[in-house]
Amino acid sequence: MQLDLTQASGFAGEIAASSTLSELNEVKVKYLGKKGLISLLNKQLPSLAPEERPAAGEKIQGLRNGFEALFQERLEKIGREAREKAILSEYIDISMPGFPFVNGSLHPVNRVYDEIVDIFTIAGYEVKSGPEVEDDYHNFEALNIPKTHPARDMQDTFYIHGDIVLRTHTSPVQIRTMESQKPPIKIISPGKVYRCDYDVTHSPMFHQVEGIVVDKGVTFGDMKGALRLFISRMFGDDLDVRLRPSFFPFTEPSAEVDMGCVQCRGKGCRMCKGTGWLEIGGCGMVDPEVFRFVGTDPDVYSGFAFGMGIERIALLKYGIDDIRLFYENSLKFLKQF
Numbered sequence: 001m002q003l004d005l006t007q008a009s010g011f012a013g014e015i016a017a018s019s020t021l022s023e024l025n026e027v028k029v030k031y032l033g034k035k036g037l038i039s040l041l042n043k044q045l046p047s048l049a050p051e052e053r054p055a056a057g058e059k060i061q062g063l064r065n066g067f068e069a070l071f072q073e074r075l076e077k078i079g080r081e082a083r084e085k086a087i088l089s090e091y092i093d094i095s096m097p098g099f100p101f102v103n104g105s106l107h108p109v110n111r112v113y114d115e116i117v118d119i120f121t122i123a124g125y126e127v128k129s130g131p132e133v134e135d136d137y138h139n140f141e142a143l144n145i146p147k148t149h150p151a152r153d154m155q156d157t158f159y160i161h162g163d164i165v166l167r168t169h170t171s172p173v174q175i176r177t178m179e180s181q182k183p184p185i186k187i188i189s190p191g192k193v194y195r196c197d198y199d200v201t202h203s204p205m206f207h208q209v210e211g212i213v214v215d216k217g218v219t220f221g222d223m224k225g226a227l228r229l230f231i232s233r234m235f236g237d238d239l240d241v242r243l244r245p246s247f248f249p250f251t252e253p254s255a256e257v258d259m260g261c262v263q264c265r266g267k268g269c270r271m272c273k274g275t276g277w278l279e280i281g282g283c284g285m286v287d288p289e290v291f292r293f294v295g296t297d298p299d300v301y302s303g304f305a306f307g308m309g310i311e312r313i314a315l316l317k318y319g320i321d322d323i324r325l326f327y328e329n330s331l332k333f334l335k336q337f
């Protein structure tokens, strides 16, 4: 009886032919596994003549060592190749130009909003805010606009329920401030306001900035000075300011604020319809009735108030002719700022 080694000659070829770990493992099982060739050969040992067994055993061990060495060598090579492939596939050419980041920018209304706040804070005004969902009392009543007053028609109000409304102006913030704070008061109240109105110059939601100054001896002249200061900082100091008599229930006397046209600088053009003036807001001396609502003595204190639309200021500043562009979020439009 002799060991049958014919099958052993296939190992080297099969190992060399396996190119993946699983192929390599199959070969390993076939030759070195529990039912593999080496096991089979070991099982033949008892059937050999006793004097042949040591040499045969040595031969089998030699084969096993040879198999294992070849297997190990191939295993390492496959591992190395896989790593190299991974490195090549993940290769990043750091000398290539990158993808540029697209930076967002502030919305034009926010820019103008911030600019307005800056101008007034530098001039010593405090910034106050209040609820956008207001009660009738603060939005109308305390501003001397009783339920039956025709002036309620000036502001197309969104009613939520009962006496609760979306504020139609930021004047309620002035009432709330005067309720909780004694004069001197010098504040602006910028924020969102709501009116049921929609066309090229009106949006159901827009931003207002209102201001109020209350102290002893505050005059109409102080008001014009404050407005002039704001307009010159915002649009340039060559623009004049003009006050036209008007009516608001909460101010007496009241005026519309006009400023020199931003386009023709007062000479007269299409934008200002040849007048040289553009309307920019309303203003007036705080009505004594309003003072009585908040418990301020109108015989001791006086004050002025003003209100402007922030979108209107942005339209004029950037020469835009449709307020709706501000809310469409078209990148073509927004990228210009």
Ligand code: PHE
Pocket (backbone or CB within 6 Å): 168, 169, 170, 171, 210, 248, 251, 282, 283, 284, 305, 306, 307, 308
């Ligand atoms: N509250 C007024 C409005 O929204 C604006 C205004 C404020 C007018 C203060 C005069 C004084 O129309």
